[in-house]
Amino acid sequence: xxxxxxxxxPGGYTRSVGPVIxxxxxxxxxxxxxxxxxxxxxxxxxxxxxxPDNGHAVTDEYVEVGPSGTVESFAWVGExxxxxxxxxxxxxxxxxxxGADTAILHVLxxxxxxxxxxxxxxxxxxxxxxxxxRAAAERRGDISxxxxxxxxxTMITAPSRLEYDLKPGRALDRFLEGxxxxxxxGHRCPVCRKVMVPMKGLCPKDGVxxxxxxxxxxxxxVTTFAVNNLPDPxxxxxxxxxxxxxxxxxxxxxxxxxSGLPADQVRMxxxxxxxxxxxxxxxxTITNIRWFEPIDEPDVPFDRIAEYM
Amino acid sequence: MGNPCAIIGIGQTRYQTKRLDVSIAGLLxxxxxxxxxxxxxxxxxxxxxVIGKAPDMFEGVMMPEAYLADALGAAGKPVMRxxxxxxxxxxxxxxxxxxxxxxxxxxxxxxxWEKQSESNATWALTVGGPHSTSLVVGAGGYFAPHIRAxxxxxxxxxxxxxxxxxxxxxxxxxxPYAHLRIPGISREMVESTPMLWEPIRYLETCPSxxxxxxxxxxxxxxxxxxxxKPAWVHGTAMRSEPIFFAGRDTVNPQGGKDCAADxxxxxxxxxxxxxxxxxxxYVPFSWYEPMWLENLGFCGxxxxxxLTEAGATALDGDIxxxxxxxxxxxxxxxxxxxxxxxxxxxxxxxxxxxxxxEGARRALGHAYGGGAQFFAMWIVGSEKP
Numbered sequence: 001x002x003x004x005x006x007x008x009x010p011g012g013y014t015r016s017v018g019p020v021i022x023x024x025x026x027x028x029x030x031x032x033x034x035x036x037x038x039x040x041x042x043x044x045x046x047x048x049x050x051x052p053d054n055g056h057a058v059t060d061e062y063v064e065v066g067p068s069g070t071v072e073s074f075a076w077v078g079e080x081x082x083x084x085x086x087x088x089x090x091x092x093x094x095x096x097x098x099g100a101d102t103a104i105l106h107v108l109x110x111x112x113x114x115x116x117x118x119x120x121x122x123x124x125x126x127x128x129x130x131x132x133x134r135a136a137a138e139r140r141g142d143i144s145x146x147x148x149x150x151x152x153x154t155m156i157t158a159p160s161r162l163e164y165d166l167k168p169g170r171a172l173d174r175f176l177e178g179x180x181x182x183x184x185x186g187h188r189c190p191v192c193r194k195v196m197v198p199m200k201g202l203c204p205k206d207g208v209x210x211x212x213x214x215x216x217x218x219x220x221x222v223t224t225f226a227v228n229n230l231p232d233p234x235x236x237x238x239x240x241x242x243x244x245x246x247x248x249x250x251x252x253x254x255x256x257x258x259s260g261l262p263a264d265q266v267r268m269x270x271x272x273x274x275x276x277x278x279x280x281x282x283x284x285t286i287t288n289i290r291w292f293e294p295i296d297e298p299d300v301p302f303d304r305i306a307e308y309m
Numbered sequence: 310m311g312n313p314c315a316i317i318g319i320g321q322t323r324y325q326t327k328r329l330d331v332s333i334a335g336l337l338x339x340x341x342x343x344x345x346x347x348x349x350x351x352x353x354x355x356x357x358x359v360i361g362k363a364p365d366m367f368e369g370v371m372m373p374e375a376y377l378a379d380a381l382g383a384a385g386k387p388v389m390r391x392x393x394x395x396x397x398x399x400x401x402x403x404x405x406x407x408x409x410x411x412x413x414x415x416x417x418x419x420x421x422w423e424k425q426s427e428s429n430a431t432w433a434l435t436v437g438g439p440h441s442t443s444l445v446v447g448a449g450g451y452f453a454p455h456i457r458a459x460x461x462x463x464x465x466x467x468x469x470x471x472x473x474x475x476x477x478x479x480x481x482x483x484x485p486y487a488h489l490r491i492p493g494i495s496r497e498m499v500e501s502t503p504m505l506w507e508p509i510r511y512l513e514t515c516p517s518x519x520x521x522x523x524x525x526x527x528x529x530x531x532x533x534x535x536x537x538k539p540a541w542v543h544g545t546a547m548r549s550e551p552i553f554f555a556g557r558d559t560v561n562p563q564g565g566k567d568c569a570a571d572x573x574x575x576x577x578x579x580x581x582x583x584x585x586x587x588x589x590x591y592v593p594f595s596w597y598e599p600m601w602l603e604n605l606g607f608c609g610x611x612x613x614x615x616l617t618e619a620g621a622t623a624l625d626g627d628i629x630x631x632x633x634x635x636x637x638x639x640x641x642x643x644x645x646x647x648x649x650x651x652x653x654x655x656x657x658x659x660x661x662x663x664x665x666x667e668g669a670r671r672a673l674g675h676a677y678g679g680g681a682q683f684f685a686m687w688i689v690g691s692e693k694p
Contacts, residue, residue: 154329160369168440176440194555198441204551224461226453227507228446232431235444239507242444244454251555255444268461285439302461309458309559 020049023062025141031133033066035100045100066097068152071127074108076119086148089113095129095149106131109148128152171201174213176284182276186250188212194251198286216249218274220292221300223253223309227263239263245272245292246308253308260293269299311410313693315532315539316654318348318525324488324639327426328519333370334380337422340521341381344418348525349536352382355525356414361391361401361421362643363678366433368424381420393549395591395678397421398522398646399685402674403545405526406687410542415531422521423641430517430642446506449514449594451680453506455559456596460508462560465599465614467508473595474499474513474637476623481634483624483663488518488639513595513637520641522648529693540654543671543688544575552680559681565604568684573606576671576688582607582621585688586669587629587656589649591676593636598622602630605675624664632656632664646676650687657691 017025020036024047027034035045036058043063044051051058074093080086085107093108109132110123129149139145168176171187175198178185187199187210195214196203203210225243228235241263244253258266260275272292282288320343322328328336337360345351358381365371374390381388391401398421405419431447444450459465478494481487491498494512502511532539548568550557569581578584590605592598599613607628608616616622622630631637633652636645653674655661661669671690677683 158369166438166440172440189555192555196553196555204554205556224454224458226446226450226457226509227504228450228453229503229507230447230449230505232447234435235446242446242450242454252553252557257444268457286441306462307556307558309455 018049020047020058023047025143027062027064028143028145029139029141031136031139032064033097033131034062035065035097035102037061037063042101043099044102045097046104063099065099067130069095069097069100069129069149071108071123071125071129072096072103073125074123076123078116078118080115085144089115089117090148091119091123093129093149106143106146107148109150122151169201171199171210175199176286178215179286179288180282180284182279182282182288184216184218184247184274186214186216188214195249196252197247197250197254214249216247218247218276218289219295220245220247220250220272221305222258222266222268222270222272222292223305224268225258225266227266241266243292244309246305251308256289257291258293259291267299269302269305271295271297271300311407312412313529313532314406314409314542315527315529315535315693316524316542316651316658316689317527317532317535317537317539318344318346318350318523319651319655319660320344320347320523321486321648321651322520322522323486324518324520324641326488326517326519328424329426333368333373333422333424333427334377336424336519337377337420337521337523338380340422340523341418341420344420344523344525347537348416348527350416350525355382355386355416355418357387357389357408357417358383359389359391359401359405359408359417359419361397361419361647363394363397363423363430364392364433366436367428367430367642369428381418393547393678393683393685395593395642396646396676396683396685397678398644398648399591399650399674399676399687400547400646400683402524402526402647402650403547403685403687405524406542406545409526409528412528415528417526418523419526419647420521420523421644421647423643423645424519425517425641426519449506449509452594452597453509455681456594456600457508459560459596459600463599463611463614466618468496469599469614469617470508470510470513470595471496471499472617473592473598474510477592477595477631477635477637478512480624480632480664481638484633484638485662486639487634488516488520489634489637508596509594515593515636515640516638518639518641520639520644522641522644522651524647524651524654537660538658538691540657540689540691541693543690543694544572545687546571546575546685548684550682552682560600561604561610562681562684564682565601565677565684566606568686569605572673572686572688576690576694578671578688581605581673582628585628585671585673587632587653587666588673589633589635589652589656589675590630590673591636591646591649592631593640593645595637598630601675605673624666629666632661632666634664646678646685649676650674650689653687654689657689659691
């Protein structure tokens with residue numbers, strides 16, 4: 001049976017840091033990183049009183065380095081222990097501040113990750129980082145005055161939302177009223193006599209207002225189409241067919257979904273009919289039509305639809 | 310056409326999926342500084358800045374011209390923004406040229422860009438309203454039915470799209486700015502990629518790129534002091550048409566035919582295939598090469614695929630199309646039209662490097678946008694018209 005036993009030196013040991021490390025810690029408390037120049041010209045960071053390569057004394061030239069630096073290597077801590085400086089996954093990293101010739105070992109905080117997470121992709125040697133200091137009043141001239149290094153800012157998120165009150169306008173209003181009753185309405189142009197569905201109250205070709213209402217059938221012919229294989233969260237499950245459907249009685253093909261048969265069996269010239277949602281689900285929206293489905297009629301020859309594409 | 314207009318500076322960024330190292334302004338400045346260097350000018354020498362990009366919704370930066378004015382050295386100068394969907398790079402250059410042709414300015418900086426890595430084009434192109442049908446199909450899903458209609462109408466064999474996809478990527482290997490550089494690109498490689506929007510395969514579509522393209526346009530007087538050989542504008546034209554109307558030909562749009570006829574008339578061209586030396590044409594999906602060959606009058610209707618199949622549009626063909634690799638190899642949407650215009654100018658300046666068409670003297674730059682509704686074209690030449 002083990003017995004728990006703690007030894008703690010009252011108040012902690014006091015240590016004289018000497019002029020070189022003292023300068024480093026004083027600057028650190030002020031939020032600056034300094035290194036010291038060795039006789040060889042190298043900037044040693046964090047500073048030492050001697051050149052670790054040859055034991056010679058360093059010069060008394062202090063050089064401000066960083067604050068940006070580069071990660072030279074790292075060890076990922078996916079499951080931090082209670083004694084670790086952060087309670088979420090982090091890395092121990094060797095960070096070499098710009099202007100220094102040696103690196104410091106410190107904590108690297110790359111963001112919020114769940115305990116046990118694998119190291120994120122962007123964590124790799126070469127990552128550019130900066131120190132995150134404790135608030136000035138809390139700094140004591142201690143290496144932990146830097147809470148952690150963290151990646152430089154490379155990207156921001158710009159939220160965007162636009163909200164409108166949309167009026168369909170007179171013509172489209174009539175169209176929506178029609179589909180709310182299960183009817184498809186269009187306008188006939190007084191000049192070219194073509195029937196446009198849905199209507200906008202004008203003929204884009206002749207540039208004249210249109211008012212003559214025409215009801216067209218909910219059956220029609222597929223003129224041309226695409227088989228869409230690229231998934232999108234807002235789109236139907238792939239593969240889906242987006243088609244131009246020329247409704248019987250209309251002169252402009254309408255973009256619509258075609259379903260009810262395998263995508264690779266959809267044909268140009270295929271005859272289709274609107275599949276309406278159950279009546280109780282209808283509103284003032286074209287989505288009252290779920291999609292178009294094939295009907296048992298012979299395909300329309302290509303030369304009769306060629307001019308509608 | 311007014312006063313002569315010269316292209317004395319051209320700058321491009323390397324086109325790639327993500328330019329995470331620069332902001333939008335930084336991206337534009339990179340291209341602009343290169344164009345200024347080519348013209349041996351500084352920001353101070355520029356009289357007016359004309360910028361263009363595709364819809365604001367792409368990057369969600371509303372009125373970027375306002376935010377970019379100072380980044381492009383336009384403080385105290387006129388700045389103007391042009392928007393005509395995918396054709397905008399072309400129409401922006403045309404608006405800039407008109408500033409010179411009208412005699413209003415001596416040196417105009419024009420620049421177009423897109424930073425697709427900060428954008429979601431499919432989302433932005435499919436912001437449906439409550440009153441209309443909205444199918445989330447993106448640009449590929451929009452154009453695929455028109456391509457299907459072309460194939461059916463012309464009786465073109467299936468592999469023609471593949472040929473274009475290979476040819477343009479082979480050309481891209483000669484262009485250091487190109488985004489897609491695929492060593493060993495082959496028909497088998499293209500045909501092995503999945504159909505995204507049948508009949509468009511993955512490698513028959515353009516990439517999503519970050520990038521910017523800039524040009525310095527100059528009056529005759531200002532062009533005289535340019536260190537490098539200028540290109541000269543021989544004609545410019547724009548046309549548009551509504552996206553839906555009864556009797557619209559979406560395969561061979563009237564707007565494109567009219568625009569081509571206009572620009573050829575200005576340049577005195579009656580047979581583009583023999584009188585032009587090279588063309589940079591907006592081909593974002595491979596099948597648009599044969600479609601635009603017909604629309605632009607390089608051959609009769611239904612014949613475009615035969616030119617492609619015979620190799621006429623290859624770098625060593627009689628009328629090379631997209632020697633730079635084209636939109637199929639780099640697509641920063643808003644810039645793509647200007648890149649076509651700039652590449653046409655590089656060709657007649659003899660500055661196209663490894664993808665130079667030997668002895669090119671007259672070239673077509675072309676852009677289209679929206680639902681093939683907006684067209685912008687220019688013809689540039691090595692000689693002053």
